[in-house]
Amino acid sequence: MSSDSQFLRSPCPIVSGLDIYGDKWTLVIIRDLVCGKEIYSELADSPEKIPTNRLAERLKMLQAEGMVEKEEYQSKPKRYKYRLTQKGLDTLPILQEIAKWSNKYIQDTWIPPEWFMKPKS
Numbered sequence: 001m002s003s004d005s006q007f008l009r010s011p012c013p014i015v016s017g018l019d020i021y022g023d024k025w026t027l028v029i030i031r032d033l034v035c036g037k038e039i040y041s042e043l044a045d046s047p048e049k050i051p052t053n054r055l056a057e058r059l060k061m062l063q064a065e066g067m068v069e070k071e072e073y074q075s076k077p078k079r080y081k082y083r084l085t086q087k088g089l090d091t092l093p094i095l096q097e098i099a100k101w102s103n104k105y106i107q108d109t110w111i112p113p114e115w116f117m118k119p120k121s
Helices: 013-021 026-034 040-044 051-063 092-105
Strands: 070-076 076-082
Touching: 013 070, 026 040, 026 051, 026 076, 026 092, 040 051, 040 076, 051 070
Parallel strands: none
Antiparallel strands: 070 076
């Protein structure tokens, strides 16, 4: 998956966006990064229990898309922190609107009000 126009399967912006963030796990990872999770084990410990192979796959894809960057915080063994880039942070309004819609139409969904504030970059 690449946002490079040579790889677009459709000129439709909805289809093109969904090619990047429309799978089962990508927005969950972005949500967790917005909420302050930074390291792999924190992301893997989300209540949705993303399989670790999928988590690694999605983090690599988000890096390739320029939505996430990683920074080494430990050298032996190597450990990394993940952070949303501005491109990744720009998905926050999408997540907020999905949450608002879900809270309105899907019973027993809830997200804390502070989640709707812009995170510190």
